[in-house]
Amino acid sequence: MFLRCTYILLGMKQHEVQQLAKLARLKLSDEECNQYQDDFKHILSYIDSISSVDISQHDDEHVTNNIVREDNQHDEPRQYQHDLLRAAPATEDSYIKVNKIL
Amino acid sequence: MHLFKNNITILQEGLRNGDYQALDYQQHMKAVVNEKDSDINAFIEVFDDTEYTESDSLLAGIPVGVKDNILIKGRQATASSHILDGYTASYDAFVIEQLRNHGAMFAGRLNMDELAMGSSTETSYYGPTKNPCDLSRVPGGSSGGPAAAVAAHMVPYALGSDTGGSIRQPAAFCGIVGLKPTYGAVSRRGLMAMASSLDVIGPLTHTVDDARVVFNAISGYDELDSTCVPLDVRKKYQKKNVNNKRVGVLRSLLDSEGVSNEVKKNFEASCERLKEQGYEIVDIDIPHIEHSLAVYYILQPAEASSNLARYDGIRYGLSEDVDTLIDTYVTTKTKGFGDEVKRRIMLGTHVLSSGYHDQYYYKARNLRREISHNIHKIFNDVDVIATPTTPEVAFPLEEKTSPLAMYLQDMFTVPYNLSGNPAISVPSGGNEQGLPFGMHFVAPRFCEEKLFTISRDFSRDIL
Numbered sequence: 001m002f003l004r005c006t007y008i009l010l011g012m013k014q015h016e017v018q019q020l021a022k023l024a025r026l027k028l029s030d031e032e033c034n035q036y037q038d039d040f041k042h043i044l045s046y047i048d049s050i051s052s053v054d055i056s057q058h059d060d061e062h063v064t065n066n067i068v069r070e071d072n073q074h075d076e077p078r079q080y081q082h083d084l085l086r087a088a089p090a091t092e093d094s095y096i097k098v099n100k101i102l
Numbered sequence: 103m104h105l106f107k108n109n110i111t112i113l114q115e116g117l118r119n120g121d122y123q124a125l126d127y128q129q130h131m132k133a134v135v136n137e138k139d140s141d142i143n144a145f146i147e148v149f150d151d152t153e154y155t156e157s158d159s160l161l162a163g164i165p166v167g168v169k170d171n172i173l174i175k176g177r178q179a180t181a182s183s184h185i186l187d188g189y190t191a192s193y194d195a196f197v198i199e200q201l202r203n204h205g206a207m208f209a210g211r212l213n214m215d216e217l218a219m220g221s222s223t224e225t226s227y228y229g230p231t232k233n234p235c236d237l238s239r240v241p242g243g244s245s246g247g248p249a250a251a252v253a254a255h256m257v258p259y260a261l262g263s264d265t266g267g268s269i270r271q272p273a274a275f276c277g278i279v280g281l282k283p284t285y286g287a288v289s290r291r292g293l294m295a296m297a298s299s300l301d302v303i304g305p306l307t308h309t310v311d312d313a314r315v316v317f318n319a320i321s322g323y324d325e326l327d328s329t330c331v332p333l334d335v336r337k338k339y340q341k342k343n344v345n346n347k348r349v350g351v352l353r354s355l356l357d358s359e360g361v362s363n364e365v366k367k368n369f370e371a372s373c374e375r376l377k378e379q380g381y382e383i384v385d386i387d388i389p390h391i392e393h394s395l396a397v398y399y400i401l402q403p404a405e406a407s408s409n410l411a412r413y414d415g416i417r418y419g420l421s422e423d424v425d426t427l428i429d430t431y432v433t434t435k436t437k438g439f440g441d442e443v444k445r446r447i448m449l450g451t452h453v454l455s456s457g458y459h460d461q462y463y464y465k466a467r468n469l470r471r472e473i474s475h476n477i478h479k480i481f482n483d484v485d486v487i488a489t490p491t492t493p494e495v496a497f498p499l500e501e502k503t504s505p506l507a508m509y510l511q512d513m514f515t516v517p518y519n520l521s522g523n524p525a526i527s528v529p530s531g532g533n534e535q536g537l538p539f540g541m542h543f544v545a546p547r548f549c550e551e552k553l554f555t556i557s558r559d560f561s562r563d564i565l
Contacts, residue, residue: 005156012452020448023455024407025431026439027413039445040452042506047396047453050465055390067328083192098416099427100426 011041105130106255109309110316112167113258114160124163124207125152132163133208134256143231144241144251146170147178148210155205158532160315162205167260170211171218172303173292174198177208181294182218182226184342185438186419195292196327197303197320198543204319209257212247217410218263220244221271221511222502225442230499233276235537242272242511244502248306249276259307259316263293265300266398267491267515270527273306274540277529279557280306281313282515284547285522286331288317289324297405298329300398300519310528310557314450317550321429331548339548342481345555349376350386350484350490357445358392360510362494368539369490372530372560376488379559383561386484388476393469394517399509403519408451445505474521481546489514491527491540520543526553528561 010019017037022030028036075094081094105113105127116122132148139145145167154163166175171181173191174200180186194202201208214383216225223231223246231246234254241250245262250274252260262269264282273280282306288303295301305316324330331492351373356366373383415421415434422433439447453462482488493513502508518525530541541560545552 017448020451020455024444024447024451025428025435026444026448027432027436028444036445039505040449042504043399043449043509044452046509047400047466049396049464050400050469051391051461053390053393053465053469055469061248066547069325080192084417087189087192087418089415089418096417099425099430101427 012037012044104134104255106134106258107308110160110164110258110307110312113164114162114389117163124154127163127165128152128207128209132255132424134254138234138254138256141232141237142234142250143229143256144213144247144254144256146180146182146213146228146247149208151208154207157203157205159319161201161319163207164259165207165209165257166201167194167209167212167248168198169245169248169260169262170213171214171263171294171296172197172261173294174208177211179211179294180227181217182214182228183438183440183443184227184420185413187438188416191292193292195528196289196349197322197392198292200320200322211280212245212251212260214247215244215268215442216449217266217294217406217443218265219406219442219446221232221267221508222497222499223247223272224499225440232499233496235277235496236535239498239537240275242275242417242492242496244268245272245306249273249278249280252276252278252308252508254308259305259312261303262306263296264302264304264515264519265297265402266519267512269304269306270491270525270540270542273527274538274542275496277532277538278306278308279310279313279529280304280527281317281550281553282518282525283317283321283550284524285519286329286523287321287336287548287550289322289327289330291324291327295409297402298409299405300402302519310526310554310561313526314554316551336548339546340551342546343549343551344485345552346485347381348475348484348540349373349381349383350480350487350557351383352388352391352425352487352489353385354387354488355391357459358493360493360513361490364533365490365492365494365539368405368530368533369541372541373488376417376556376560381559384478384484386487387516388480390469390471390473391474391517394473394520395509395513397466397469397473397520398512398516399449401460401470403446403450404454404463405450406454407447407454410443410447430508442505470520473517477517477521477523478546485545486552489542491515491542495539496531514542522557523547524550524553526555526557
């Protein structure tokens with residue numbers, strides 16, 4: 001049931017949490033890292049309950065298909081440019097400006 | 103004078119027979135907001151719009167509140183997150199286009215859990231929304247603003263979104279009607295994506311008939327949303343719209359730990375009420391449905407971690423002035439996202455990362471298919487599934503201190519986001535403290551009419 005799953009405490013080490021943060025492009029303080037480490041311990045224990053479930057493969061009734069359209073849309077040049085560029089924090093002419101990569 | 107206690111039909115009559123003008127409704131909306139919203143905090147922004155498209159629709163001239171993750175062209179939209187500070191929508195969502203054509207008046211932007219992550223509207227960058235039934239309690243989430251605004255009669259109806267229960271649970275907590283349509287029935291174009299295979303837009307209203315009117319207005323076909331299902335395909339599923347008045351109750355879920363006794367008692371009373379209306383109540387079992395929440399908290403963070411990658415300080419919203427590109431990403435996201443959002447992004451990153459994706463993501467995806475298959479199959483035996491909407495009534499602000507305690511609020515609602523079935527929460531009385539209960543019905547895909555029928559029958563002697 002929801003709360004009565006076997007409570008195997010799956011922990012993540014501090015450096016693993018920091019690695020996740022790095023992958024997610026986040027910077028965590030040590031205190032935050034500890035808090036998330038604790039949160040993940042409980043959440044992972046809970047979601048790990050699916051590992052014990054034995055399931056057979058089914059033919060999907062609802063098969064997913066890729067939906068595409070013909071490449072024949074002819075918008076006016078720059079029809080949406082102004083509206084889209086307006087949202088960007090930094091622009092120059094008709095470009096979105098970004099910081100140097102290297 | 104609570105004009106918006108009236109349903110949409112009565113409000114429209116008021117306009118057509120000249121008792122009121124649309125401007126009167128708009129001013130009434132502002133008056134109620136002025137009176138109540140400093141305590142409730144449902145609205146992020148109230149609009150001054152007085153113009154609307156002339157239309158024969160029942161919705162013409164009537165104010166509607168919009169959850170802050172649905173785009174209205176020219177209006178700010180932040181999903182109650184700091185990371186979208188100052189963002190102005192460059193296009194209308196499909197549902198907004200539809201409502202515009204129906205002559206709706208957009209009342210304003212409604213508060214929500216940040217980026218739709220939460221079940222209490224406590225994670226909003228604009229502060230929590232309070233439950234109009236008891237200001238010390240949460241309205242539910244993530245569509246807490248929409249639910250509170252409707253419950254407090256600030257607007258007659260609102261649009262919300264539901265990924266794991268985010269329309270239905272706040273509707274239950276605030277004592278109103280909340281519909282999650284079938285996945286694919288309402289275009290997601292212009293809804294800020296949280297989990298693309300789970301998100302659905304839907305109405306929050308006072309009455310079942312109002313929910314039906316709004317649903318019919320917003321559920322057209324949109325070729326610009328590839329997950330929106332064409333109308334002729336929907337018709338094939340609607341063969342199951344026949345109502346044989348057989349209701350399946352998920353006994354096993356009801357007996358789970360965490361479901362309060364008063365909720366169970368109210369549910370049993372609700373079943374009795376249905377029997378009096380000629381419905382047959384049968385116990386059903388759906389294999390693996392008890393794993394729905396775990397499956398959801400793998401798939402949803404995974405999808406969200408991908409969808410939220412776009413909020414990086416480059417094309418919109420918050421952008422920190424730093425040296426390099428990578429610094430832009432890190433500093434903007436660290437500053438712009440709240441704790442729960444960060445938690446779910448990292449969780450999603452983890453379940454998708456190499457070494458873990460088989461164990462978590464792919465397993466969850468397979469289990470989702472299994473659960474969905476079992477849910478669809480049960481409709482060969484019953485017309486609708488019934489459960490309580492929530493395991494408890496609206497809880498006090500700041501009570502749920504652990505993420506997991508919050509996640510468990512979705513236990514009854516979440517399976518049908520996985521399977522795509524339509525589901526509705528209708529008011530089912532209240533407890534001694536006046537806190538509402540919600541009754542939850544689920545129907546076969548594209549059979550929203552079945553939900554409206556049983557909900558109408560159920561509400562007959564309550565409302």
